[in-house]
Every structure is written in structure tokens, then in C-alpha cells.
Amino acid sequence: MQMQLHEDAPRLVVPDRAEATARMKIDRAGWAVRSYARFDRAAVMRVTRAVAEAAHKAAQEYAEWAVRETGMGVVEHKRLKNELSAHPLVDFYENTDLVNPRVDAGRKMVEIPKPAGVVLALTPATNPVSTLYYKAILALLSRNAVIFSPHPLARACCAHAAARLEAAAVAAGAPAGLIQCIEEPSVPLVQALMASPKVQVILATGGGPMVRAAYSSGNPAIGVGPGNAPVYVDPTADQTLAAQRIVDSKAFDNSVLCTNESVLISLAENANRLERGLRAAGAHILSEPEVGKLRAWLFPHGHLNTAAVGKSAVWIAQQAGLRVVPSTRVLIAPVAQVGLDEPLTREKLCPVLAWATAETFERATGMAQMILRMTGAGHSAAIHCEDPQKAMDFAAALSVYRVVVNAPCSQGAAGFATHLAPSFMIGTGYFGRSSVGENIGPQHLVHWTRLAWNSDASVQMGDFGAVRAPFEGQAPAPRPAPAPAAAPLAEAGGMDRDMLRQLILQELRELTRGQS
Amino acid sequence: MFNYGFFNFDSKAELLDKAIEYWNPGKTKFWQDAGIDLVIDRREGYFLYDMSGRRLIDLHLNGGTYNFGHRNPELVATLKSALDYFDMGNHWFPSVARAAFAEKLVKTAPGMKYAIFGAGGAEAVEIALKTARYATKRRKIVSIIKGYHGHSGLSVATGDDRFSKIFLADRPEEFVQVPFNDIDALERALRGRDVAAFIIETIPATYGFPMPNDGYLKACQELCRRYGTLYIADEVQTGLMRTGMMWGWQSYGLEPDMFVTGKGLGGGIYPISACVVTEKCGGWLHEDGAAHISTSGGSELGCVVGHQVIDILQRPEVISNVHFVADFFHRSLNQMMAAHSDVFVGIRQRGVILGLEFDHPEGAVAVSRALYENGVWAIFSSLDKRVLQFKPGVLLDVATCQEIVDRMEAAMPRVRALLRSPRRAA
Structure with missing residues (x-):
């Protein structure tokens, strides 16, 4: 082998430390979950x-950090998403018992929940910390351990947030190693771990x-799978309200939620009314030459310019050479x-909304399906209308698993403005080449052993009635986090040096208990 | 046909014959007679495979040599990488690998100053004893009865008669032994102020890991200080996180004058050992640095591997894993002992160093055999055959640990049968 002898290039090849360490994290998670899977409800x-409380308290800090680190989204919206992924998420599953066995005397069946074990969770750059919060809570509710592989663009905020949640879990009696994060994520590494x-x-x-x-x-x-939600506004809808909701949804966190509306479809008959509503809500409707300029900038050579993802409408307009008023929230x-x-009718993940007009409701539905055929199958769509029959026909015709009615789609499909399960994983089901078609919840991380x-x-x-449940007791002995290298993060989690020292001493005592 | 490319054997039987003919008849026959017909072929992680293809979980680890398992991929990659650039090196000269590794090692041990390298544990002990004689200008060495420090000239003289007398290497006038855990006996031995060093394994391995009494090691260290004797901690089996801390002496709050490490330091893939000393002891390195020479001691390949070994051991994930493994065996072995208290009578544990006591003078020999028949390889203590050495690796995962316990449980009826039988090897 020819040696590279640049001045600074390493002369020896150092084995991939990130991968070795990540594999150790998986083993550690295995230990943690072994104990946690025996916790009672x-x-x-x-x-x-x-953990939800720790997440809630840090919602603002990580909203700022995520925007700073990724350059995407809006701080106040990210804070809101972080907050929603803390206590309200736990509230939603408060009565979903995934811990106690179920006894069904009528069917002569007993069902015992069995956690999956070690969950490897990928988090995107667009919603880094909210997704991390959400997946951590899902794992905890279902008695699993989770290891995060954050998008490299958001690795620092994710690593810090994971350490903070882990510290909160440990302080509440959980074994160490339940919530971990890969520090140096990369594509080959995550493929190896998967x-x-x-x-x-x-x-x-x-x-x-x-x-x-x-999946491979x-x-x-x-x-x-990816989203690309079509939204149809029927003449029966309140055009002003519909317009307001759509603009709010598109402006929310600069459209980084995959549930955001991508293409607006209306009929010719309500186009003018709708346009007035959209303008009033802060949208800038582009002229034909402006559309050309935007298309050229947003889709150079037909591919999405990723620099646009999560950026504001005003910034995008500037980049594309368009003049808009500073209060512009959405480009249409x-x-x-x-x-x-x-x-422009593809997924854009930025506050740009394509707008197509159809002559009839049937044609509008056909257009929506055409959009989904290209991308976004199995994901989300929205409809604004007061006619239940049309809502039914629209949803029946489309290859999606959720159609949000008279609500902003960004929040609605993710369960924050509807009664759908609050989620940062929108199951795209068989249409979208996924195994689950509903919003993912903790129940998807548990399988049941059935005594029949x-x-x-x-x-x-x-x-x-008197049979013992398979728990190891109310709260098995807590396992303190290892002391040395992790100290700065542990401290950020509210653990001071004295407390850490106490934990180490306690651990040492435990370790030496067995000596004769 | 067992074709290894460089050589081949028709069968395991042929190999055994050749081993008896050309290699070591005594050792080869010993294991055959003990019912352990193991010839380790393939090995991976914490698994060994006999030539027959049978898989065994390794709880022997050669005293911690395979602390990270066999052929740990990260260490193998490290050695391969080192081989693309270095070889053993020239011991006469300073080298980047030796300097870097020495620094890394010394920095794990507060109060220490120099790392002097050897190729094996005995050589490191040899260096320690010579260093002590240089520093004190005294000749006598005190060790404990049933202690074990290797098989070279000075080191073998510190150990059990079995290994020294046969080679006429016992030197009772210079090498004094005192009972373990007997502080008065040590004081009597040191009182004459003519002892260069007291050497002791932090937990005596070959003796079956009897645990030092509370305060014993500290009292030994204080006696040494009082009588001008140097305290040498033999950490060959207790170092490298096996007690739950990097060095066993740290976990007892000691400050030895020197300590010795080997075995796992080379990750089971390249032999290297070290004697780490304080500034006070390291005088000869100034006066005549070439006073101790070792062509293969501190090989640069070993230094690169050792450097990575320490690096791995310092990762929070590993430290956490050691604690999980220790805790797991603490709980599950205590449960098992409660269920088999007729034969299984005691557990000695510190971290992942365990000695399991069985109620029979050769109880552990039977257990070792019963475990072997049930797919687990753990060795009895040579110098106390009541005690099984039980040495899980620092990187073990849940599934393997659970399997160890399940297999052990399955072996217990066989243990009883062997202990009842008049001829245990039958």
C-alpha cells in the first residue's frame, strides 16, 4: 500500500471509533432495558x-439551539413542538396501559406485553429535538431503550438533549443507558447499526x-415515507378561515413538518374569494414571471434546492430575486x-405553496391523486369543506391514510389540531411502502404474548385475580450513570459533582457487596 | 481433514498425538485425563470453538487476556494498521509508539512517573523486583503464600513451591512468604528493615480470588512505608477495569510504589506488559537506562495495541457495561447459590472478578468439567481447587450472560453426580 505522507495526514489508520462506541451503546441499552422491562406501570x-418534565423545561433552549445549528425553522414554533412532545404526548397515552397483563375471561385469554428491547431511532434535521423527545417518550412508555442517530446537521443539540433526558430518567430511578445518542453520526455508521x-x-x-x-x-x-400533502378547498368552505388555516400551517416552523400542505387545489368558482383570504392571511401570490424565477431557483435542474428547506418566505423570495413585503409569510x-x-408540486418543506385550479370537484380529486402518485403516497391530505359527502369521496379516492378536515394540515395530521395521535412519525402504510399506516405511538413498540x-x-x-404480574418490584435499584467522561453532560442534566460522587460511591458499595 | 494452509491434520486425534510427541506430553495428557478434551480452534468474541466444532463460552479469558473477547475487531484493526507501518522496533531507541503508550498508561495512574515495558507479566514482575532492589539496595522480597507472579527467575521464586522447586529455583533465604490476610506475619517479615519489596496481587488469582480483609492491603502498604519496603501491586489479573476501576489498587484506595500489568494489556493479540513506577523508584532509568534490556519488551506493535486497549477501557460505555455485568452476576449467582447451597457455598466478587466456592476439596475441578460439558469454559484455581475462577469479560452482553447462567444451572446436577462419584474424572 502506498503511504500518504502529507504533513498532517495520519500515518496509521485508526479503526472507526464511532462505530465501535456505537456498538457498545447498543449492548449498554440491552442491559438497561433488561432491567427497565421489569418496571411496573x-x-x-x-x-x-x-423525562417529559425535563423535556418541557428545556423546550426553549433546544428550539433555539436547533434553529442555530440547522438554520431551519422558527424558534417559537420549535419550542411549541418540543412542548407538545413532552407532557401533552404523555397525557395522550396516560390511559394506554402497555405494562400490565390483560385478562379477558370471556375469551379465556391473557395477554402479556413484551417490549421490543433496543430501539434505534433516527431523527431528521428538520424536526431534530421534537422528534427526539417524541421517540424517547414512546420508548419509555413502552419500556424500551432507545439509541438516537441524529441527522449530522443536528447532532450537537440532539446529543445534548438525549443526555439531559437520560439524566432525568436516571434521577427518577431508571437504569442508566435507557436513552443514548450517537455522537458522530454518519451514513455508513447508521447503516451498520441498523x-x-x-x-x-x-x-x-x-x-x-x-x-x-x-427496511433493507x-x-x-x-x-x-415522504409527504406531499394536497389540500383541497371546496366552495362550501369558509374561504377566509380556510385561507387563514392554510397560511398558518405553511408558515408554521417554515413548513418543515412533512405534514405541511404542498399543493393547494381549488375550483375556478371560488378562486377569487380564496385568493382574497390568502392575501389577507399574509400570502404573496406570485405572478407568472415570478413563478418562473421561483421555479428556477427552487428546482435547479429539476431537483429541490435544499438550501430552501425550513427557510422563511421572505428569505426565499430574496434568493429567488422576487420582491415581497417583509410581512410575507407564504409564497403561493x-x-x-x-x-x-x-x-413546484413536489414536496418542498418550505413556505412555498403551489396552487392549481380545477373545474370540478372530481377533477380536483384527480389532481390530488396525481400529486400523490408522484410523491407523498400514504401520507396526508387536507380538505376544507362543509359537505360530508365530498369529504368522504375525497378521502376514499386518495392514497393517503389521513385527511385533515377544516384544520391546518401541518399540525392536524401530526395530531396537534385534531384528535389523531400526536406524532412525529406519520405512518405511510402500504401506499407509502411502510409497515404502519397510522400515526406511530408506543403501542407499536410492544408485542403481546397471548395465553389462550x-x-x-x-x-x-x-x-x-391473585396471579403475580411479571414485575421485579416497584422500582428496581437505580443504576447511576458512569462518572468520568460524561461529567459535563451529566452536570447539564442537573447533576452536580457531589451527587455524582455519591452515586459512584453507592455503585462501588453495590459492586463489592458480593465479596466474602 | 483440518487444513490450515500452512499445516494440516487428519483429525483431532492426530493433533493430540503430535502435541504429545513434539510439544508437551504432560499438559496434553493432563486435560485428556481431566475429561477436558479441548483443542481451541476458531475463536470469536467470548466464544471458543473446539476442533470438533463445539462452541464454548469463555469465562477463563486466560486471566483477563481476553478481557475484550477473542479477536476484538477494533483491536485486530488496530494491530493490522500498526503492521502497515511499524514492526517490533528497536528497543535501544526512543519511539513514538512507546512514548505515546507510556504517557497514556502513566496518566491512568495518579502518582506514577514511568512505564517500563516487557513482553509478558513475569518480565514486568522481574523489572519491578529489580527496580525495588536498585531503589532500596536491599535484596529480600516478601510475597504471600499461594501468590502467583510468573515463572521467570525472580518472579517464580516469589510463588508457590510447585513451580520453583522443580527447577531448583526456590531461594528461601531471599524470598520470604507470609500468609495472606495476616498483617502481623507481614510485620514480622518486614521488621528487620532488610526487605526491598512486598509484592502482592491485589486479589490473588491463582489462589482463587480470596478477598483481602477490610483494610488489609492498606495496612500492608503502611507497614511497607514504615520499614522502608516498596509496595508492588501485581495487577496482571485485577487491572484493566476488571474490578470496576482501571486498576484494582485504586478501588482499595492504595498508592503503590510500583504496579505491574500484562495479559489483557495486549488485547489478547499482541503480547506486552508493563511495570509502572513512581519517580522515587525510577532512579535506574537515569543512572543506566539500558540496565534492563528486552528485545521484544515494549514492541511498538504491542504499544499501539495497548494504547487502544486503554482508550477503549476509558469509554463511558465500557465502564457502564462492566458495572452491568458485575451487577448481573452478583444477583444471579446469589440466587443460584441459594438454590444449590448443598454444593455451592460461597461467592467472592469484586467487579467482574469472581471466585465461586464449592464444598469439596476438588469441587471446582468437577464444576469446571460439568460446565465444559455444558458449553462453558471456566477454570478452577490451581492453588485452591475448591474455588472456580469465574471471569466474565468487560464487553459481555445481556444475551451471553443469561446463557452463561442458564448453562450453569443446567450443569448443577452433573456437578453433584461428579462430586458423589468416587473417581471424579470418570
Whole structure:
């Protein structure tokens, strides 16, 4: 082998420390979950609440950090998303018991929940910390351990947030190692980890190739495909309200939620009314030459200019050479066609909305389906209308698993303005090449062992009233975090040196208990 | 046909014959007679594979040599990388690998100043004893009865008669032994102020890991200070995170004058050992640095591997894993002992160093065999055959640990049968 002898190039090849360390994290998670999977429900909820509280308290800090680190989104919206992924998320599952066995005397069946084990969770650059919060809470509610592989653009805020949540979990009695984060994420590393036989399930949020890689890993995976939500505004809808909701939704965190409306479809008959509403809500409707300029900047050579993702409408307008008033919240580009021939009708993840007009409701529905055929199948759509029949027909015709009605789609499809499950993983189901078609929740991280009795009436099931549940007690002995290298992060999590020292001493005492 | 490219054997039986003919008849026959027909072939992680293809979980680890498992991929990659650039090196000259590794090692041990390298534990002990004689100008060395420090000239003289008398290497006038955990006996031995060093394994391995009494090691160290004797901690089996801390002496709050490390320091893939000394002891390195020479001691390849070994051991994930493994065996072995208290009578543990006591003078020999038949390889203590050395690796995962306990549980009826049988090897 020819040696490279540049002045600063290493003369020896150092083995990939990131991968070796990440594999150790998987083993550590295995240990942590072994203990945590025996917690009873009260202990599980105590840990989860403590983590939610830590998450809530740091919502603003990480909103700022994420925007600073990734250059995407809006701080106040990110704070809101972070907050929603803390206590309200736990509230939603407060009565979903994934810990206690269920006894069904009628069907002569007992069902025992079994956590998946080690969850490998990918988080995107667009919603880094809110996704991390959300997946951590899902894992805790279902008694799993989670290892995060953040998008490299958001690795620092994610690593810090994961350490903080871990510290909160440990302080609430959880074993150390339940919430970990890869410090140096990279594509080859995450691919290697996804294939690890010690990972039980992958929660993949990210770009299409990463989601496909998760499914190709050989491990069970829950991946979600890209969105590209069409939104139809029917003449029966309150045009002003519909316009307001759509603009609010598009402006929310600069459209980084994959549930944001991508293409607006209206009928010719309500176009003028709708346009007035959109303008009033802060949208800038582009002229035909402006659409051309925007298209050229946003889709050079037909591919999305990723610099636009999560940026404000004003910034994008500036880059594309358009003049807009500083209060502009959304850019709306009227288009003559939808689908493959019009790049502006693809997923954009920025406050740019394409707008197509149809002659009839049926034609509008066809357009929506055409858009989804290109990208976004299985994801989300929205409709604004007062006619239940049209809502039914629209939803029945489209290859999506959720259609938000009379609500902003960004928040609505993610369960924050509807009664859908609050989620940063929108299951795209079979239409979208995913294994789950609903909003992902903690129930997807648990499988059940079923004790099924002979159905013959002569065979009795017995009384389960006094049977011991498979718990190791109220709160198994806490495992303090290891002391040395992690100290700065642990401190950020509210652990001071004295407390750390106490924990280490306690651990040493435990270690030496067995000596004779 | 076992074709290894460079050589081949028709069968395991042929190999055993050749081993008896050309290599070591005594050792080869010993294991055959003990019912352990192991010839380690393939190895990976914490698994060994006999030539027959049978898999064994390794709890022997050659005293911690395989602390990270066999052929740890990161260490193998490290050695391969080193081989693309270095070789063993020339011991006469300073080298980047030796300097870097010495610094890395010394910095793990507050109060220490120099790392002097050898190729194996015995050589490192040899260096320690010579260093002590240089520093004190005294000749006598005190060690404990049933202590074990290697098989070279000075080191073997500190150990059990079994290994010294056969080679006429016992030197009772210079090498004095005192009972373990007997502080008065040590004081009697040191009182004459003519002892250069007291050498002791922090937890005596070959003796079956009897635990030092509370305060014993500290009292030994104080006696040494009082009588001008140097305290040498033999950390060959207790170092490298096996007690839950980098060095066993740290976990007992000691400040030895020197300590010795080996085995796992080379990750099981390249032999290297070290004697680490304080400034006070290291005088000869100034007066005549070439007073001790070792062509293969401190090989640069070993230094690169050792450097990475320390690096791995310092990762928070590893430290956490050691604690999980220690805690797991603490709980599960205590449960097992409660269920088999007729034969299984005691657990000695510090971190992932464990000695399991069985209620029979050769109890651990039977257990070792029963475990072997059940897919686990753990060795009895040579100098106390009641005690099984139980040495899980620092990187073990949950599944393997659970399997160890399951297999051990399955082996218990066989343990009882062997202990009842008049001829245990039968």
C-alpha cells in the first residue's frame, strides 16, 4: 500500500471509533432495558413524567439551539413542538396501559406485553429535538431503550438533549443507558447499526433513501415515507378561515413538518374569494414571471434546492430575486399543471405553496391523486369543506391514510389540531411502502404474548385475580450513570459533582457487596 | 481433514498425538485425563470453538487476556494498521509508539512517573523486583503464600513451591512468604528493615480470588512505608477495569510504589506488559537506562495495541457495561447459590472478578468439567481447587450472560453426580 505522507495526514489508520462506541451503546441499552422491562406501570409513568418534565423545561433552549445549528425553522414554533412532545404526548397515552397483563375471561385469554428491547431511532434535521423527545417518550412508555442517530446537521443539540433526558430518567430511578445518542453520526455508521442483530426495531424518520435502508437492513423497521400533502378547498368552505388555516400551517416552523400542505387545489368558482383570504392571511401570490424565477431557483435542474428547506418566505423570495413585503409569510405559486411536469408540486418543506385550479370537484380529486402518485403516497391530505359527502369521496379516492378536515394540515395530521395521535412519525402504510399506516405511538413498540385457553366450555381458565404480574418490584435499584467522561453532560442534566460522587460511591458499595 | 494452509491434520486425534510427541506430553495428557478434551480452534468474541466444532463460552479469558473477547475487531484493526507501518522496533531507541503508550498508561495512574515495558507479566514482575532492589539496595522480597507472579527467575521464586522447586529455583533465604490476610506475619517479615519489596496481587488469582480483609492491603502498604519496603501491586489479573476501576489498587484506595500489568494489556493479540513506577523508584532509568534490556519488551506493535486497549477501557460505555455485568452476576449467582447451597457455598466478587466456592476439596475441578460439558469454559484455581475462577469479560452482553447462567444451572446436577462419584474424572 502506498503511504500518504502529507504533513498532517495520519500515518496509521485508526479503526472507526464511532462505530465501535456505537456498538457498545447498543449492548449498554440491552442491559438497561433488561432491567427497565421489569418496571411496573407506576414506575414507568414516574420515569416518563420526569423525562417529559425535563423535556418541557428545556423546550426553549433546544428550539433555539436547533434553529442555530440547522438554520431551519422558527424558534417559537420549535419550542411549541418540543412542548407538545413532552407532557401533552404523555397525557395522550396516560390511559394506554402497555405494562400490565390483560385478562379477558370471556375469551379465556391473557395477554402479556413484551417490549421490543433496543430501539434505534433516527431523527431528521428538520424536526431534530421534537422528534427526539417524541421517540424517547414512546420508548419509555413502552419500556424500551432507545439509541438516537441524529441527522449530522443536528447532532450537537440532539446529543445534548438525549443526555439531559437520560439524566432525568436516571434521577427518577431508571437504569442508566435507557436513552443514548450517537455522537458522530454518519451514513455508513447508521447503516451498520441498523443491521445489528442486537437492535430490535428501527424507527426511521428521514429522507427516502434512509427509510429504504432501514427496511433493507434485515431488522424490523417502522419507516415513514415522504409527504406531499394536497389540500383541497371546496366552495362550501369558509374561504377566509380556510385561507387563514392554510397560511398558518405553511408558515408554521417554515413548513418543515412533512405534514405541511404542498399543493393547494381549488375550483375556478371560488378562486377569487380564496385568493382574497390568502392575501389577507399574509400570502404573496406570485405572478407568472415570478413563478418562473421561483421555479428556477427552487428546482435547479429539476431537483429541490435544499438550501430552501425550513427557510422563511421572505428569505426565499430574496434568493429567488422576487420582491415581497417583509410581512410575507407564504409564497403561493399558481401552476397550470400538477404532477411530474411541474416540480413546484413536489414536496418542498418550505413556505412555498403551489396552487392549481380545477373545474370540478372530481377533477380536483384527480389532481390530488396525481400529486400523490408522484410523491407523498400514504401520507396526508387536507380538505376544507362543509359537505360530508365530498369529504368522504375525497378521502376514499386518495392514497393517503389521513385527511385533515377544516384544520391546518401541518399540525392536524401530526395530531396537534385534531384528535389523531400526536406524532412525529406519520405512518405511510402500504401506499407509502411502510409497515404502519397510522400515526406511530408506543403501542407499536410492544408485542403481546397471548395465553389462550381451550375454547371448549368444559375447560376452565382459572382465577387470575391473585396471579403475580411479571414485575421485579416497584422500582428496581437505580443504576447511576458512569462518572468520568460524561461529567459535563451529566452536570447539564442537573447533576452536580457531589451527587455524582455519591452515586459512584453507592455503585462501588453495590459492586463489592458480593465479596466474602 | 483440518487444513490450515500452512499445516494440516487428519483429525483431532492426530493433533493430540503430535502435541504429545513434539510439544508437551504432560499438559496434553493432563486435560485428556481431566475429561477436558479441548483443542481451541476458531475463536470469536467470548466464544471458543473446539476442533470438533463445539462452541464454548469463555469465562477463563486466560486471566483477563481476553478481557475484550477473542479477536476484538477494533483491536485486530488496530494491530493490522500498526503492521502497515511499524514492526517490533528497536528497543535501544526512543519511539513514538512507546512514548505515546507510556504517557497514556502513566496518566491512568495518579502518582506514577514511568512505564517500563516487557513482553509478558513475569518480565514486568522481574523489572519491578529489580527496580525495588536498585531503589532500596536491599535484596529480600516478601510475597504471600499461594501468590502467583510468573515463572521467570525472580518472579517464580516469589510463588508457590510447585513451580520453583522443580527447577531448583526456590531461594528461601531471599524470598520470604507470609500468609495472606495476616498483617502481623507481614510485620514480622518486614521488621528487620532488610526487605526491598512486598509484592502482592491485589486479589490473588491463582489462589482463587480470596478477598483481602477490610483494610488489609492498606495496612500492608503502611507497614511497607514504615520499614522502608516498596509496595508492588501485581495487577496482571485485577487491572484493566476488571474490578470496576482501571486498576484494582485504586478501588482499595492504595498508592503503590510500583504496579505491574500484562495479559489483557495486549488485547489478547499482541503480547506486552508493563511495570509502572513512581519517580522515587525510577532512579535506574537515569543512572543506566539500558540496565534492563528486552528485545521484544515494549514492541511498538504491542504499544499501539495497548494504547487502544486503554482508550477503549476509558469509554463511558465500557465502564457502564462492566458495572452491568458485575451487577448481573452478583444477583444471579446469589440466587443460584441459594438454590444449590448443598454444593455451592460461597461467592467472592469484586467487579467482574469472581471466585465461586464449592464444598469439596476438588469441587471446582468437577464444576469446571460439568460446565465444559455444558458449553462453558471456566477454570478452577490451581492453588485452591475448591474455588472456580469465574471471569466474565468487560464487553459481555445481556444475551451471553443469561446463557452463561442458564448453562450453569443446567450443569448443577452433573456437578453433584461428579462430586458423589468416587473417581471424579470418570
